[in-house]
Amino acid sequence: MTVRAPTADPAPLSGTPPRWRVLSWQLIGLALILAVWWLVTDVLKLYPPYVFPSPRAVWTEVSYGLWGTGPQDGKLLSAIGGSLRRVLTGYGIAVVLGAVVGLLMGAWLPLRATLGAYLTGIQSVPSIAFVPFAILFFGLNERAVLFVVVLEGFIPVALAVSGALLNVPPALRVAGRTLGARGLSLTTGVLLPAALPNVLTGLRTAWSFAWRALVGGELLISGVASIGEQLEVGRATANVALVLATIIIIGIIGGVFDALLRGVEGRVRRDYGLEVPR
Template sequence: MNSLQQPRKWESFFWPLLTVAAFLALWHFAVVWTATKIFPSPLDVERGIVTLAHKNVLWLDIRDSLRRVAIGYGAAVVLGIPIGLILGWYPAINQVVNPAMQILRPISPIAWIPVAIIFFGIGDDSAVFLIFLSAFFPIVVACIDGVSNVPSMFRRAGRNFGLSPLQLLAKVVFPAALPRILIGLRISLGIAWLVVVAAEMIAVDSGLGYLIIDSRNSGKHYDLVVAAMLMIGVIGLILDLGFRRLEKMRSVRWGFRYES
């Protein structure tokens, strides 16, 4: 029964690799069958990646994109988690703040680009601001949801042991809400990685987003365009896998047990 429910170790590597190989083969033969002169084949993209790597362009663009995401996302985490915990802990405050937050939250971060350029100009600050906005609201909502869904019996038990409100929040409520918070952090990181590409197409002159738009404008180098797109996807996958591993850590399982 267990062998049917959980794939064997070799299968966890074999099937994803087979899927990637099938995708590359389909891509290659689609280019050959259509005889297109515009869209590149996998080999063309590979040569483009090698060229960018030898010129150190690719690594510098990856570094700049990751740096902007780290700053913007990090600021969203530092501010969003405490604010979300406070709003979840004090429903009266949340009721006052929630209408304004619900008005701002659905606005696409891309819609903020003109505002960001007005306030911060063309450069890193605009991109970081857009990344911050994209990650901030999902983190706050995840924290509010996590704290609000902690069973009341946990709070009563903590009070019976004489814990102060701050100790109760730190030692009982936050660990129990942590699984939901981590899900919000993971989702917000994916959104931030999407937004950095769009921001770099407009507000800065480096990064993977800029590489895409620059390669398209300077001679329509679609091999470099697709190469940058693939790098964005690969890095996004790596970031997501990192968070998945974090969710499985033993220090987090305490919260999952209490959720169930």
């Protein structure tokens, strides 16, 4: 009787299509959206241009704002630079503060039971609700926007770090203590590395919260180059094409940074054996 060695199944796991296939689906979807948009605006003309502009009109605003000449010459590029500076500053502060507070909550039950519950409740409040308080407290300036960004990014990081530490398998805690790790050395040397995949998920969530909070805060802060100001300029001048162009750029920037963080998260998860390479 001969025994055959098992052979690897060349077919990919269900639910994990190759990246090129996912990209092709996304490109096809984008093409369909643009085709329907063009059909509604340029062919069927279901709406007047000042209500729902065509893709060409929106692209004109983008080109004017980024590298062309016209009413918005260079203003959109300057707005993107200013907004990125603010959000990266606020996000960096939020990550540091959130990591420290999350470590403390994960290590100390009374703090987790009190502050953790408060942060969970505050997280349910929309970021735009904090903008009036920030303006009254800090004034109508960039510090008010930075406060909202830090607050919205800090809470997800703190909760993610605390929750990730609590979800570390007990066997790792026992192994760490057996090897002599105690207190801070146990947390930083054993628990935190084991919790890293879940922490990265929290960092990605914090980015989306911070990015949305930034745009909401900038809508009410005038006189500074920002993406929110471009939205307000489009509203004030009834330039729907500029509003749509700015919204699209907001989505692209947010998606690019989310994809970068998702790539780091996926790499770590594969290194930890939590995902199969595609």
